[in-house]
Amino acid sequence: LTTLAATDVAAWIRRACALVTEQADYLTALDAAIGDADHGANMKRGLTAAVEALGAEPDSPAAVLKQTAMALISKVGGAAGPLYGTFFLRMSTACAKHETIDTAALVDAVEAGIGGIVQRGNAEAGDKTMLDAWYPALEALRADTDGAFAAAVNAAADAAAAGRDATEPMLAKKGRASYLGERSVGHIDPGAASTALIMRALADVVSG
């Protein structure tokens, strides 16, 4: 694909649900180490509800993103639900005028989504949260705006995965893991891992 139409955004949400469902035990194991062992179940429940909310013929990218946000906010308890919900809601607002999303529009939408996570959760880069996967993904997208759409999205997915891995030595400053202090060091952040899956899902859809 060279841009994302509404049906492609819907395919993204379906693929994200499939990957998160496949990896739910892994996400939960990460959360068991530094949280309360529910991240896999939370994300699986939320994205399953998001997939159920998808219509047969989605109106626009913004409509799909908004439905997804609402499903995540209402179905996911805990920190990740409102944070991911806000991410998709801000993405939706940023895409309001677009029939299809190209690289520049995706950069704007992901940037807006990240802004929502920051506004809600007050975390910074290096605090060992999902932001440590989102920021590198955004940077990679931005670096590749002249290149092909698929290359940019694949680079962003790779960057999110590298960001996930880079959370391992970090000391958690936000969320449940921060209660552990030094004992949070040496574990990958579950939210950064789910963000990497969500970006991989987008790359899978774009690459066919």
Ligand code: ADP
């Ligand atoms: P809970 O911690 O309430 O059980 P989850 O386990 O579903 O919720 O999600 C935990 C993840 O949420 C963390 O791994 C982290 O990535 C993310 N998170 C928690 N607090 C924040 C925050 N303030 N800003 C950004 N992300 C956060």
Ligand code: MG
């Ligand atoms: Mg948890």
Ligand code: MG
């Ligand atoms: Mg919880």
